[in-house]
Amino acid sequence: MEYLGQYKAVYKAKAGCEDILAKSQDGGIVTAMFAYALETGIIDGAIVAGPGAEPYKPEPMIATTVEELFASRGTKYSVSPNLALIKEATRSYGLDKIGIVGTPCQIQAVRKGQLYPVGLRDVPDKIALALGIFCMENFPYQGLFQMVEDHCATKIDNVTKMDIGKGKFSVYTERGVNSQIPLKVTHKYEQPGCHVCLDYVANMADISTGSVGTPDGWSTVFVRSAAGEAAFNKAVEAGWIIAESMDGVKPGLELVEKLATEKITKNQKYLEHRAHKEHAALKPLRNPYT
Ligand SMILES: Cc1cc2nc3c(=O)[nH]c(=O)nc-3n(C[C@H](O)[C@H](O)[C@H](O)COP(=O)(O)OP(=O)(O)OC[C@H]3O[C@@H](n4cnc5c(N)ncnc54)[C@H](O)[C@@H]3O)c2cc1C
Numbered sequence: 001m002e003y004l005g006q007y008k009a010v011y012k013a014k015a016g017c018e019d020i021l022a023k024s025q026d027g028g029i030v031t032a033m034f035a036y037a038l039e040t041g042i043i044d045g046a047i048v049a050g051p052g053a054e055p056y057k058p059e060p061m062i063a064t065t066v067e068e069l070f071a072s073r074g075t076k077y078s079v080s081p082n083l084a085l086i087k088e089a090t091r092s093y094g095l096d097k098i099g100i101v102g103t104p105c106q107i108q109a110v111r112k113g114q115l116y117p118v119g120l121r122d123v124p125d126k127i128a129l130a131l132g133i134f135c136m137e138n139f140p141y142q143g144l145f146q147m148v149e150d151h152c153a154t155k156i157d158n159v160t161k162m163d164i165g166k167g168k169f170s171v172y173t174e175r176g177v178n179s180q181i182p183l184k185v186t187h188k189y190e191q192p193g194c195h196v197c198l199d200y201v202a203n204m205a206d207i208s209t210g211s212v213g214t215p216d217g218w219s220t221v222f223v224r225s226a227a228g229e230a231a232f233n234k235a236v237e238a239g240w241i242i243a244e245s246m247d248g249v250k251p252g253l254e255l256v257e258k259l260a261t262e263k264i265t266k267n268q269k270y271l272e273h274r275a276h277k278e279h280a281a282l283k284p285l286r287n288p289y290t
Pocket residue numbers: 023024025026027028029030031032047048049050058072073074075076077078079080082101102103133134135136137138139164209210211212219
């Protein structure tokens with residue numbers, strides 16, 4: 001399991017509360033974990049991707065109530081610069097124990113900020129719970145808009161859910177699946193920066209979660225750090241999360257590892273390609289990892 005990072009345990013899991021499941025993306029793990037952590041004082045607020053001014057355009061938000069967490073449920077397939085609020089969370093919001101959710105690159109930024117806190121005075125020891133979500137790629141908002149409105153012929157205002165899985169980008173409205181397009185159509189809209197990304201399952205998070213590997217309505221959950229383990233186990237004991245063994249679950253960890261391997265080897269190849277003179281007319285492009 002070379003590409004899945006270090007972890008203490010892995011589960012098939014979902015929220016124990018129907019209200020959370022109703023509008024969450026998968027098993028509602030992010031919302032349930034933060035809601036439990038908020039109620040029990042593990043965190044005093046969480047930086048999440050809230051609803052923005054336009055439909056499915058995420059806007060970073062500091063949630064200090066369960067209602068605010070509920071408003072942030074669901075995946076928005078566009079960039080939500082959640083890290084932009086990390087300093088403010090400790091200043092005007094006065095948070096001492098911050099929760100933050102993010103894609104693998106964002107969790108890397110959290111950890112980098114903790115180790116090398118340039119311009120982040122007082123922040124490093126206030127990160128209490130970093131939840132990572134699996135991520136194959138992300139899209140600029142304009143690209144996402146075109147995928148929905150042009151390719152899926154659906155008004156984005158009418159969309160109730162978007163999902164990427166089983167090789168398709170799917171758009172749902174109140175009546176169910178409205179349109180599905182193969183991912184080969186969406187490739188050209190991907191953020192170019194995602195093509196040098198070498199992390200699929202948020203290796204540096206306290207807990208990471210995604211849909212791949214478990215049946216619909218459930219999530220795959222990696223419990224990675226001691227803090228993540230303590231919070232997750234308590235949330236399970238308290239009934240906020242239902243966790244079961246991954247043994248025998250189909251498609252299971254095998255598929256998670258297959259996708260992680262595909263992403264990382266493809267992007268590693270691209271990084272190597274960028275380093276060659278033929279790629280850039282004048283000089284090789286920078287490699288951020290060396
Ligand atoms: C760009 C992107 C690509 C993804 N690719 C995959 C994939 O390839 N395979 C896979 O298994 N899972 C992928 N996911 C994760 C998956 O879609 C769910 O986010 C994850 O399973 C959590 O679901 P949940 O039911 O626990 O979350 P919920 O309880 O519904 O909560 C969702 C949380 O995610 C946050 N969020 C939503 N959009 C963003 C965003 N753009 N940036 C940061 N935070 C956000 C919200 O603030 C909320 O707190 C991707 C997510 C994103 C944002």
